[in-house]
Amino acid sequence: MSRKAKLKLLIFLGGLGVSMITIGIGLRALFHLIASFQEGADPDSAFHGFTIEIPDPDQAMWLSTIPQSGGKVPRAAEQEEILSSYWAAWQSLSNAYHAGNTEELLTYWTGAAYEQILATLPEDIILTTEHHQLDLLFFSEDSSIVRFEDQGFTLKWQGAGVNLHSETTALVTMTLDQGYWRIRLIEFHHRPR
Amino acid sequence: MRALLLACLVWILTIGNNLQQPAPPLHLSADTTLTAGDAWQVTIEGTPNQSVDLALLTGLQVLSTTLTLDDTGTATWPIEAGRIINSGTALLTAQAGEQQATLTLQVRPARLQKLDLLTAANTIRAYAEDEAQVIALGVDEWGNPATQRLSLVTTYPQTAPHASHIALRNGFGWWWLPSHSLPGRIQVQVASTTLVIQQTAGTPRILSLSLSVDCLPLNIPATLVVSAEARDAYGQIVPDGTLLHVTWTGGGQGWVSTIEGRAILRLPTPAQRGLYRFVVASDTYQSDGQWLHVGVCDEP
Numbered sequence: 001m002s003r004k005a006k007l008k009l010l011i012f013l014g015g016l017g018v019s020m021i022t023i024g025i026g027l028r029a030l031f032h033l034i035a036s037f038q039e040g041a042d043p044d045s046a047f048h049g050f051t052i053e054i055p056d057p058d059q060a061m062w063l064s065t066i067p068q069s070g071g072k073v074p075r076a077a078e079q080e081e082i083l084s085s086y087w088a089a090w091q092s093l094s095n096a097y098h099a100g101n102t103e104e105l106l107t108y109w110t111g112a113a114y115e116q117i118l119a120t121l122p123e124d125i126i127l128t129t130e131h132h133q134l135d136l137l138f139f140s141e142d143s144s145i146v147r148f149e150d151q152g153f154t155l156k157w158q159g160a161g162v163n164l165h166s167e168t169t170a171l172v173t174m175t176l177d178q179g180y181w182r183i184r185l186i187e188f189h190h191r192p193r
Numbered sequence: 194m195r196a197l198l199l200a201c202l203v204w205i206l207t208i209g210n211n212l213q214q215p216a217p218p219l220h221l222s223a224d225t226t227l228t229a230g231d232a233w234q235v236t237i238e239g240t241p242n243q244s245v246d247l248a249l250l251t252g253l254q255v256l257s258t259t260l261t262l263d264d265t266g267t268a269t270w271p272i273e274a275g276r277i278i279n280s281g282t283a284l285l286t287a288q289a290g291e292q293q294a295t296l297t298l299q300v301r302p303a304r305l306q307k308l309d310l311l312t313a314a315n316t317i318r319a320y321a322e323d324e325a326q327v328i329a330l331g332v333d334e335w336g337n338p339a340t341q342r343l344s345l346v347t348t349y350p351q352t353a354p355h356a357s358h359i360a361l362r363n364g365f366g367w368w369w370l371p372s373h374s375l376p377g378r379i380q381v382q383v384a385s386t387t388l389v390i391q392q393t394a395g396t397p398r399i400l401s402l403s404l405s406v407d408c409l410p411l412n413i414p415a416t417l418v419v420s421a422e423a424r425d426a427y428g429q430i431v432p433d434g435t436l437l438h439v440t441w442t443g444g445g446q447g448w449v450s451t452i453e454g455r456a457i458l459r460l461p462t463p464a465q466r467g468l469y470r471f472v473v474a475s476d477t478y479q480s481d482g483q484w485l486h487v488g489v490c491d492e493p
Binding site for chain 1 (some may be wrong): 278283311313338364
């Protein structure tokens with residue numbers, strides 16, 4: 001074989017190798033693309049970023065999930081959703097009182113309860129609560145209305161020259177609205193600690 | 194020596210005086226019930242000229258002030274109307290140095306101002322065969338859960354209005370609304386709020402079927418119209434959207450949905466000569482069969 005022919009063969013083999021590598025990378029990218037289409041949507045994206053965070057028992061817990069005044073017993077998942085939203089409602093309230101951040105209030109408070117909160121919203125207050133113990137009173141047949149008593153939780157209010165501690169019971173009605181449980185009616189009964 | 198004795202005497206008298214007249218404890222007196230939005234006042238009694246910090250926790254609102262007791266050891270904290278607006282139990286705390294006093298105040302909600310009626314079922318089956326859970330949520334002018342006995346008027350289709358009462362406690366009341374009479378609208382009225390629940394017919398029990406023709410010529414394109422009608426056990430037309438199952442000889446089948454109790458299925462001429470039996474069914478109920486002859490048809 002002449003030198004010229006050898007050179008041509010070398011160039012051909014080199015070109016073949018580069019082509020094989022390029023085709024390999026291309027096919028790999030194509031398979032990856034197809035696979036990503038077949039995986040479907042990220043399940044989290046269907047929940048609008050809402051995640052259920054179950055509070056610690058010393059923060060909030062169900063005392064009883066047997067409805068005292070009628071309705072049906074909520075499923076375990078529904079109990080968790082309600083408990084999580086109720087605790088989140090208190091956290092959103094603490095944020096609003098302390099930092100003036102009222103954006104989250106609308107996620108967990110609605111109707112008359114929301115308007116009451118907004119009407120009396122103080123500034124620069126540290127509001128902390130713990131030991132919420134929920135006793136179910138009512139859960140509607142269509143799983144959209146829940147009513148419970150939050151028995152004897154600890155409420156601390158600090159700021160503006162006032163330092164208060166109370167043991168508080170709340171009568172709460174929450175409604176399921178666009179996928180979120182929101183406090184709609186609430187009444188507080190405070191007593192000294 | 195005389196000065197020392199005098200000083201001792203003064204000291205003993207001072208201590209003695211203090212022992213004889215201990216500082217009076219803080220005392221709070223006031224009406225312990227009021228209606229949300231009303232004016233209220235509390236009287237504080239304690240050591241004359243003493244400074245007292247007061248804080249009233251009502252709902253999630255705190256009203257606070259600092260007062261100085263007068264020469265008789267008394268002061269009054271008047272709170273004007275429209276300040277104490279949260280119903281429930283309010284807690285008043287008075288603090289003067291190490292001394293503390295508390296008082297609880299029952300705040301009643303004002304009269305009902307806004308009522309929402311909600312239902313867990315917008316449609317129920319008629320003829321006293323079903324019921325709907327109805328829930329009332331009511332608040333006063335301050336957004337407090339209202340407590341009140343309310344008149345309830347229920348009007349069923351083709352019947353006179355029926356009056357009764359419901360109790361709204363802490364903003365909440367619920368009851369079962371049974372169905373009654375024929376399909377139509379049930380109107381529920383509480384205060385100025387109205388709720389409408391649709392009362393529908395039952396499931397198909399009486400089914401009938403008809404064919405547009407009883408004979409179709411083979412190999413000549415044509416359309417067979419199968420008409421089905423469904424009524425419930427009381428002879429009322431079934432709710433729109435009720436699905437009916439049409440089947441015919443040879444394993445043919447199709448699903449149709451009713452509008453005003455009727456449903457229509459259009460079919461091409463079957464490919465094979467013969468006698469075809471058509472039936473419409475729902476659940477375990479079905480119509481009489483109707484026959485279609487495919488082949489040579491007599492001239493009309």
